[in-house]
Amino acid sequence: MDDWRARVAAVWADATTRSDAEVTAAIEALIAERAVDDAVAVHELAGVRDYAGREAEAEPLYRRALALGLPEHDRPYAVIQLASTVRNLGRPEEALDLLRAEFADAPGHPLADAATAFAALALADLGREREALVATLRALTPHLPAYRRALDEYADALLEDR
Known part of the structure; x- marks a missing residue:
């Protein structure tokens, strides 16, 4: 798996020099090496679809990757990516719910700031720009x-000024 992950990472590292179709083909070729129910491979497939604008x-x-049981390290990435995707699909409240459920009890998580x-x-999509800024x-x-x-203190004041 480590060699496979390294090869996947190499495709993503080189993605800016390739077309979306080339990146998609390279990732799909790597995914084809894995079992159909491999949660990490399904997550990569979701990611490449997202990357190509196919939210x-x-x-x-x-959702399938999460249901299959991603390793603990991968799960927060998948939740953030899913939240971003559902937001792009016009469901920002659902995106917030996903992020809150995953990160509410993990303020020191390395991905908390990204979340x-x-x-x-x-x-911001919900018209709650002050909360977004805070x-x-x-x-x-x-x-x-x-x-x-x-x-x-200024952040506190922004919420008090409503």
């Missing part, structure tokens, strides 16, 4: 070398 095809594949960024996009500020602030307290 309606990607959504059920993400917050996608949640902010969904909030979420973004809260994710950004811990990474700043200065002004953390001030930005936290």
